[in-house]
Amino acid sequence: MSGDQALPGAEPAPQETGKAAFWETPDIYGAYPRLTEDQIARLEEHGQRRSMAPDDVLIREGERCETFFVVLSGSVAVIEDYGTPEEHLLRVHGPGRFIGELGLLYGQVAFYTAVAKEPGEVLVVPLDQLRHLVSQDSSIGDVVLRACLGRRALLVGQGAGFRIVGSRYSPDTRRLREFAVRNRLPHRWIDLETDEEAEELLRRFGVGPAETPLVIWRDTTLLRNPSNAELARLIGLPSLPAGNRHRDVLIVGSGPGGLAAAVYAASEGLSTTVVEAMATGGQAGTSSRIENLLGFPSGISGAELTERAVLQADKFGAGISLPLEATGLHAKDDDHYVVTFADGSEIAARAVVLATGARYRRLQVPGIERLEGTSVHYSATVYEAQQCRSDPVAVVGGGNSAGQAVLFLAGYAPKVYLLVRGDSLEASMSRYLIDQVERHPRVEVMLHTEVTEVIGEEELEELDVVDNRTGEHRRLAARSLFVFTGADPHTEWLAGVVALDSRGFVLTGPEAQEACASPEVWQDRGRPCMTLEASLPGVFAVGDVRSGSVKRVASAAGEGAMAIHFVHRHLGHSAAPGTTGTPAVAGHSDVSPRIRHKESAWLA
Template sequence: MSGDQPPPSGKPEPEEADHVVFGETPDTCGAYPRLTEDQTARLAEHGQRRSMAPNDVLIQEGERCETFVVVLSGTVAVVEDYGTPEERVLRLHGPGRFIGELGLLHGQVAFYTAVAREPGEILVVSLDQLRHLVSQDSSIGDVVLRACLGRRALLVGQGAGFRIIGSRYSPDTRRLREFTLRNRLPHRWIDLETDEEAEELLRRFGVGPEETPLVIWRDTTLLRNPSNAELARLIGLPSLPAKNRHGDVLIVGSGPAGLAAAVYAASEGLSTTVVEALATGGQAGTSSRIENLLGFPAGISGAELTERAVLQADKFGARISIPVEATALHPKDEDHYVVAFADGSQIAARAVVLATGARYRRLQVPGIERLEGTSVHYSATAYEAKQCRTDPVAIVGGGNSAGQAVLFLAGYAPKVHLLVRGPSLEASMSRYLIDQVERHPRVEVMLHTEVTEVIGQEVLEELDVIDNRTGGHHRLAVRGLFVFTGADPHTQWLAGTTALDSRGFVLTGPEAQEASAYPEAWQSRGRSCMTLETSLPGVFAVGDVRSGSVKRVASAAGEGAMAIHFVHRYLGRTAAHGGTDSAPHSRPKESAWLA
C-alpha cells in the first residue's frame, strides 16, 4: 500500500470526492466504484435519508455491521484505530460512494470506523434490504459484491483488524494463522522471534511468551491461545443455531459441492444447514485463479467464487456455521440422522449430504515441519505471494492446483521452479495450463525431480532435490516452498459408519450397496442405492470426498446440485413409507451467482 498521507483539507472537488489514503489507484481492484444516479435511486426506494454532522460515527469498529450507507453529500472517513494515537485514515468517501466490505454482507463485526468529516446527507439501507437487492438486482449486486470483495482483500493486505502474536514454530500460531487466512479475516501477524513490537505488546498486557499465541484487537480485547471457535465468535462468524436443530438437510462441508447443494436445497424450500470445520470454499477457495470454469472466460479467483456461492446460499435461506467440526454420524430414528460435533452439540436432519472434501497431503521430508506456515505453504494466496517478491520459490506437484499456483506466483517471484516427480505434465495437468507454464519466462519445469530435504532454521534457504532417474542430488536456492501433491479424504469420523474404499473415500451407488453392512436396509425399501447415495439410505456424498469423483470445481458443483434431486426422491419415498411430510418437488431455480 502507499504511504501514510494526511487526508486533503477543504471540501473535495466532485471528481476527487473519494480520496485514496492507502491504495495503489483510485479504484484498486474495483473496490471503490461510484454508484450511478439510477442505482442510487433504486437503493433510495428501500432506504432512509439522514443528515450527518462532522464527527458523527456511522459504523463503529468492533461492532456488528447493521446498515449499508451511501454518501449523498459531504465526506465520510474510514478509519482504523479511531480515537487512539495509532489512528490512521484508510479512505475518504465522497458523493456516490458507499461504506462497507465483505463483513457487511455476512453480518460480521466491522474492522474499521466510519466517521463523518464534512456535513452532508447519507442514505441508510437495512442489511435485509441490501441482501434482497444484491440477489435480485444484478446491476447493484455485481457492483456491491465486487467492491466488498476488493475491500476485504485490501484490509487483509494492509494488516488491518486484529493482531496475532506468536512464534513461527508454534503449532497453535500456525493454526490461528491458517484459520484467519482461509476465512479471509483482516489481521496482522507479529512474529515473537523477530518483531520488536511483540516484546512491547507483551509488556503492555502483562503476559509472558509462554502464554502466546495471543489475539489482540483494538487494545481492549485479549485472547490467550484461543480456539478457532473463540476467534470466530469475536469476529462474528456464524455459529450453530441455539434452537431448531432439526431440519430437512444437513450438509457437512462447504466447498463447491457443499455450497451447490446448499443453494439448490434452500432454493427448493428445504430447511438447510451447512457446517464447516475450517473455512468456506474448500480447496477451490484457496485457488488464485480458476480459468477452466464454464461461464468465466477471464477466470475467477477461488475466493470470489466462494463468496458468490455463500451469498447465493444465504439469499435462499441456508444457514452456514463456522467452525463446526463433525465427529460422528448415526441414525436417530427411522426418519432422522444425527451428526455430533466436537463441541458436544448435535444436529438432526432427515437427509445428510457429505461434502467434506479432502485435506492437502503434507510433504514428508526432513526439515520441513519447522518451516511450515513460514516458508513452506500448502496454498498460494496473495498473502503468501507478497513474501515472494525478491526471492525464487519452488512448487512441488504436477496437477492443476500446482499449475495455477505457478502462474500466480510467477507474477510476484523473480523465478519459480516447478518440481515434478513424473516424466511430463500431461498426466494430470490441463493442456491450457501446460501451455502457459511452459511458455512463462520466469518458470523452470524440472521433471523427474523430488525433494529429499528442506534446509534452513528460521527461513527456508535451500532444497536438496534428487533426479529420480540418475539418483543425483543437487541444491536449489529458494526462499519459499509450495506443496500441491494431492489430498487425502476427510473421512476419519465416518470410519465404521459408512462404507469407504481402500483409500478412505466414501463409496456411493451400487458399490456402496454391495459394501453395506446392512443390506436389509435396501430390501425393506424395495429399491437400490441411488447414484450419489452412500451405504446409509438418505446419506449422500458429493465432490472430492466421494470415491471415483472427478476433481474439478464444475463437477463438484454439479454433484452437489444432483444430490438434492436424490434427496427429494429419498424424502418422498420416506413419506410414502410412513415418514414425515415429503419435500416439495419444485424445479431448481437457476441463478448467475454460482455460475
C-alpha cells in the first residue's frame, strides 16, 4: 500500500486471532505485515535477541528511536500519550511483526510509546543496520518501507502527534499546517475560531490568542509561533550538519530531479548535499498516484516514490537538510560557488544543481484568500481528503495534476467537479487519466468553466462559476476547492545571477550562453555551455525550473542524472577535492580518484 492510499481515521479494536493466544490489531490495510521466518533470520544476522517483561518501554514518544524491534514472542502495545490522562491504545502487535513507522527510518522522534504487553522476546536491530538492509535487500526493504508509509498514514488519520492551535485566518497557522502536511507529519489542527478545545488549551498553558499559533506536544512541549525550522528540529527532521560545509555538489531542491541528481552524484563518489525549503518530493511528492512512471505498472504514490528516493540517496551518502531556503548564489573563487540561506548559513560547492521546481499558481478571485489553507488547497493529500467525506468538492485545472487529484478525491468525496476553462481535456491531460476521469461515477467534468468568486465566511459554501462562451453564471455547492492551474518557477533569488527566460525559468545550454552577461567566461574555459548548464559555468538546472523542460517525473529524474554527467565534465577542468585548484594537464585527471565515471558518447 502507499502512504496516500485511503485509510480510515480509526482502526478496528484489537481482536483475538485464530493463530495466537493474545489480542492483536488485525492487518486490514497491509500496514502490519508479519515477517517470514527467512526475513527474520536475515535480520537476526544484524541484531540480537532480548527478553522483555510486561510494561518494559521499547520506544518512548518524543524521543529519537535508534533501534528496530521485531516481536519474536509475547506482544507489544503501541500507545499515544502514555502515562497521561489522555493515554489511549493505538494497536497491539504479536510475533512476526515489527515496531516502527516512517520516522524510524530517518531518525525522527517517535509519535507513540511502544510498551511490552505480554512477556516475551524481541529482536533488536540497530537503525544503521536496518537502513542498510532496506536499501540492499528488496524482500525486506519493500515490506518495511510500505508498512512504514502505511503506518504514517494511519497516524495522520488518527490525529496523532503534535497539535497546532491557531486561527484559520492566521498566515502563520497556514504556514505551519502546510509545512506539517507537506512533510507528512502526524498532527491535529485545532481552530481557534471554532474549536472549544482551543480555549481550554490556552487557559491550561496560560497564553492568549495573540500568542498563537501554538505547537503543543505531549502536554509538555509548547512552541509559540515557531518557525518552520524550529518545528523541524522538534520532530527531528534533518538539519545542516555543523563543521565542513564545502561540497563537490550542492543540489538546491529535492523533487525528482534533485533527488535523482543526489543519487547519481553520491553513488559516483562526489560529496553531495541536498537542501530543501519545504519538503522532499516537490510537487510530485503530493501526487496521490503516478500511473505512467516507467517500471511501476500498478502506479506509485508520490509519497512512496519520494521516500524510496530519499533512502537511496542516503544509502550512497548524500546529506539532505531542511528547511533551508536559498536566498543567494555567488562565486567564491574560480572553482567554488557559495549559496546563502535565509537563516544566515551558507554552503560552498564546486558545482551547483538548481532543482527548485515550480509552485502552483494561486487563483486570483474575490473571497479566496481568507479560505486558503482551510477550504482552498493547492495540493490534494490524505490530510485534505479526510475533510471531504460528506460534501462535494471542486478541482480547478486541466492538466495531469488536476486529473490525479480528481481521482484521488473521488475516493473520499461523494461528488467531485472538475472545472476546466478550455473546450477539452486532451490539450494538457494524459489519455489514461482522461479515460478514468470521464468514466468515474462521482466525477462531473465542466468545460468552458471558470471560477469568478469564492463564497463563504468561515468555510467554503459555494462557488460562483461562469461559462466563458455564453457569460452565464451559476452557483456550485462545494465545501473544498483544489487549484491546479499551472506553476511559476521558484527563481526570485536567482534574478540577475543567472539568465532567465521571460517567464522566470532558468535558461540552459546554447540559449544560456547567448544570454550570458559575460560571454568571455566560456572563451576562458575553452568550451561552450553544456546542455543543462546555466549561464554560470558549473551551475546546472534540472526539472521544472529549467526553461523548456518536459513537466514529467521521469524527465526530471533523467535530467538530474544527466546533470551529474556534466558536473563531472565541469570538474575535469577544475580542482579535485583536496587539491590546489590548478587546471588539469594533458594526461592527468584532476577529478577525485574516488570517482569512477563512465563517459557516454550520446551525452558528449
